[in-house]
Amino acid sequence: MLPAAFDYRAPASLNEALAILKQHGDEAKVMAGGQSLIPLLKLRFSRPELVVDIARIPDLNTIKREDADGHFAIGALARHVDIENSKELATAAPMLAEAAHWIADPLVRNRGTLVGSICHADPAGDWGSVVLAFGADIVATSQSGQRVIHAQEFFQGPFTTALNPDEIVTEVRIPVAKGHSGGAYLKLERRVGDFATVAVAVQVELDGGKIAKAGIGLTAVGDRNIKAADAERHLHGKEPTDAVIAEAARLAAETAEPKDDARGSAAYKKDVVRVFVQRGLKTAVGRAREAR
């Protein structure tokens, strides 16, 4: 399948890329690894006049911990495989590596990026739920400077984000508490490489045995990745007992808005959300207790 014709630029610097976007606006489309965009181009769901390949811009492929507040900065060109194999992330934020392992298949993970995936904003995308659960900040850069968009404001609908056409997401900032924190990513898929039937991201922070912070993101059960805010509020300040976790799971399932499709009925998917949030919270709390 050939995509419709487009012009192609591969700028060597961020400034050059931003200038191109300023000039071409929404006629241009940014590409990193191309694992979401190229299928869209082939199906002609997307027909940009210009593809701006940012893969040759230096220093965007970093995964580094910032000392100031301990957040991880994931650069625009950090691939799924880089996150999956990062030893530092495996210790500090195991949910990231766990989620990476579930994305597509190993070959796609060698080219696709976290930032590209969230900018694509597929409601069945895995990273959207992960950044929601962490309460991550998304850094958008344009010629006018940088602005920070909170994850929950970033996703606005299916394949729709808060980004302006002249902006590039240069980095995602994942806050990771230095104390007792832990997370889990659970995904149900029919086979390797399929989109999620349902997936759930859970991240908790404990303080003196009680939940100081809880984040829950839901995949493939709505028109975007959903933050299960009611469940998060229910957990806040409480001891993570079985009853508290069960109630949070029930609330998360109520927040989900799945549709009947070939992967399962809406009722079935809601129940998978409940079971996965329950399991995920238990795993996350266990990991948080062991974390130092």
Next chain:
Amino acid sequence: MKVTIKVNGVERTGDVEPRVLLVDFLRSNLRLTGTHNGCDTSSCGVCTVLVDGEPVKSCTALAVQLEGRSITTVEGLAQGATLSAVQAGFHEEHGLQCGFCTPGMMLTGTALLERNPNPTEDEIRWAISGNICRCTGYMNIVKAIQHAAKVRAEAAAAKPGVPATVGAGGGE
């Protein structure tokens, strides 16, 4: 648009539209038809090639994205008439039936053994999870890669002067 890619060690230049996929560049422009085009939706893996040693799906890459990169296709595995260890493994263990998935399977297997010379069966199965065999001949594909790992380990042990790429236990 001019594109120069190192393919199997040789710099190849072509004049392509930006929309031309890597798989089509390899098959149509360079006439390297060992790379197959299957599902065309990055699901099946028959179009697998190695980019700087890592397996990727060439139906989901533009030729122009690979400017200056180094690509290995199935045609680049053998040294003259000598099969690579993975190719020999597929021959010995009957790792193919119809052969359609074989180039991709062999390249993914080759990349796995470069990174992890002594993989477990589970690691092999995960590594090839993005490559689909329509004959469902996975048992022998796994055996073929295991065979190749063994042959590589023996070759490395027989040449002590050569830096061993064999993992723990491989040289025993």
